[in-house]
Structure formats: structure tokens, C-alpha cells
Amino acid sequence: MTAKNIHLKDPASTNIWEVIFLYPGFHILIVHSVASFFYRINLKFMARLISQGARFLTGIEIHPGAKIGKNLFIDHGMGIVIGETAEIGDSCTIYHGVTLGGLGNSQIKRHPTIGNNVMIGCGAKILGPIRIGNNVKIGANAVVLKDVPDNSTIVGVPGKMIKHNN
Amino acid sequence: MTAKNIHLKDPASTNIWEVIFLYPGFHILIVHSVASFFYRINLKFMARLISQGARFLTGIEIHPGAKIGKNLFIDHGMGIVIGETAEIGDSCTIYHGVTLGGLGNSQIKRHPTIGNNVMIGCGAKILGPIRIGNNVKIGANAVVLKDVPDNSTIVGVPGKMIKHNN
């Protein structure tokens, strides 16, 4: 996502320079693209050295193997964990404290796949190799362990659907 | 809040010097008063430079625009996010992982107003321009999206009132 898009999405930002210099959710995407490059050419230690350095600087932990679509907006970001086999579609918004994690077993695909235009509220945990559809909203602190169809809203622990085709 | 008050409130602190040198929840209040000064004289980039620097050092993100009353006690603090138009009354206690956040739309007042003597448990998310009354207790990981009257206790996702006039 360009800094300009983040500025337009965040009512708290006063100008684009604030985003470029001060938004950890912007910095992490630049660093992730570098870490991801080293991961793909199989320099995995270097890849994780970069991603763990970025975790120290930003509080956001994205495994270099994670696939991230266009225009992701990470707001605040502290405490986010995104696993190795997670995939995120285009134009998503992810708040601080979100986990796209595994369930502790070791298949190849252990982490969720997120569709396009998905909003994941702060503190929500999405666990396992499940699929979150397009245009889904997931509420703060929700826990999602099953597939979610397109155009749904999910809240609660474990998460329940409260609206479909919203 | 003076370091002495924090020492008296926290059973884990052995003396006042521990609070002064080692409590991020004490340091952030000093930094916030500086960031808040620059925000009020409209040097907003400088204000956020300071608050984002403090986020790096403490793991606590308080927007310079947030209004904080007397004697706030922030315990542990990691992962706290307090938004630009949030207001906090006097003598409140806020644990780590708490969010006083918005709901992604862009009215002027986007964040909660918290009364006096409110306790917000770790991981709780309070979202939107709602009012939390005086003497309210909010449980760990609760999600609060509606006004809460004075003297209540709230738990759950989304939060339900379990006691009134407690």
C-alpha cells in the first residue's frame, strides 16, 4: 500500500509524511518485501533475521513466508503475528493484536487464507488453515477457527456469524 | 500520577525507585504530557514523533490528542492503544493490551470517554465514541461497543453487564 492510501484511510493521520516516517504498519510492509525475497531464494536464516529485526523495531511479526496482497493497511500493529503459510488478499485492514496463526500441528499449510477487502478488528485470532471470504468483517477479540463465507460479519469467542451478505 | 501513588497501588513494586526507573506505565505519562503540549500548539508531526518514539521504548501507544485525567495507573502497558479523541477521567487503572479505539469511520469524536475511577482489565477493547461511567470495572478481554452506566461491571465479547451498582 502506498503511504498516500494509508493517509486517506486513517482519520488520525494529518499528512503523508506522518505515515512515511512514523507508521510502523507502513515500515513493516517494506521490510517484509525484503525478507520475503530472501525467503524465496531460500536464504531462510537471512529472511528471518530481517523479519525478527523488524519485530523488534515495530512490534509486528510477519513470517517471511507469508503472502500479502496489495494495499494492506496495518493500523497500530503492536502484537500482530502472521504465520509462515498465511495468505492475505488485496485491500485488507488489520488492526493491532491480530494473529493469523496455526493450531500447533505440522501440515504444510498451517495458517489462514484471507480474501479481499477483509477487516480484522484488534485482538482477533484466526487460527488454522481456514479460508476467510471476501468482504468479511471480523470483530475485536473474536476467535475464528472455521471457514467464513464472503460478505459476513463475525464476532465472539469462538466467533459466531452475526450477519451474512452485510 | 506520582510514582509514589503507583508504588502504593502495585503490590509487585518494592519501592518508589523501581517505579521511577523501571515502569513503562510511568514513563509514558511523562512523555505523553510533552507530546500533548506539541499537539495543542499545533506542531502535530513533532507530537507524533514523540509519541511513536515512546511506543518504541514502552510498547504503549497514546495519541498526543488523547486527554488523560489525574492519577492514571497503567500497569505493564505493552500493546495499549489510546486514540486521538479518547478522554480518560481521574484515578483510572488500565492494564496491558487495552484499546480505546475507533470504529473506522471519521467523525470528529471517534474514541471513548472514560469516567473517573474506572478499571479496565488486560486485553479489553473499548471502541467508538461511547461513554464509560464512573466506578466501572471492565473485565479482561471484554469488548465494549455501547455506553456503560456508572457503577457497573462488564465482561464478555461483546461485553454484557453482569453487575450494576456494584
Add this chain to the structure above:
Amino acid sequence: MTAKNIHLKDPASTNIWEVIFLYPGFHILIVHSVASFFYRINLKFMARLISQGARFLTGIEIHPGAKIGKNLFIDHGMGIVIGETAEIGDSCTIYHGVTLGGLGNSQIKRHPTIGNNVMIGCGAKILGPIRIGNNVKIGANAVVLKDVPDNSTIVGVPGKMIKHNN
């Protein structure tokens, strides 16, 4: 826990050097053993100076007084808070965002006691001087305020037992 054990438990680690150099959940255990030594010989300020320094470097806050068993595996770790009188048995796994905390009153024993072979999911909060039995699984974002018997699975806010003798 040895770095080798962590490598075997974590499907995302490619070799033991990754654990040794890049896993905050490994580093914090080494630092905690040092902080714990100073705490036991009653150099409490030095003990907390070390543990708060480690919090800055790792995002994990373990009070020097906490007692930790063998082979603890802390995964990711950001936002973990473990209180002064918490006790953790052997071979447990704790994910990021977990709190073993108190309820704000000041008895001597304020924090939980965790059995052996317990898995605590990301974002779970376990509060008060309660006992979590052996072989217990606690779900992501669960809030646990009461004793939990051996061989149980707990989810929800507040946590409910969903399986016993699992």
C-alpha cells in the same frame, strides 16, 4: 528448554541456529534465570532492571519472582505478562499475548499456578491465585478465573470447560 527442543516443537523453524539467534521466547528464558537469581538473593532492583530490559528487547515481561519449570516453549511471545507469584510446571507451551496475572488485591499469592504439559493459546488471560491442572488446553483469548481440573479444554470469556479428560 534447550534450543533443540524448541526447534523440534516449532514447524516454522528451519534449524537450531534460528532458535538460538532469533527466538525471543528462547532468549527470555536465559535472561529470566539470571533475573531470578538476583531476586532470590534479594537484589530486587537489579532483578527487575534485568527483566524490564528483557521486556524492551523481547516484548515479554516475566517478573523475576515467577517460578518456571523445565522445557517451557514460548512461541512469538510479544505481550506476554507473567506475574511475581506465578508458577509454571514442566513442558508447557505459552503463546504471545498470554497473561498470568493478578486481580488487583494484595495477598501473598496473587497469580496462577500452572500444571505440567499445559498449552495456553494466544491472548488468553489467566487471573488470580487459581490452579490450572496437568494436560490442560486453554483456547485463544479465553479468560480463566477459576481452578481448572487435569485433562480439560477451556474456551471463552469467561472461560467454559468444553471437554474433560480430553
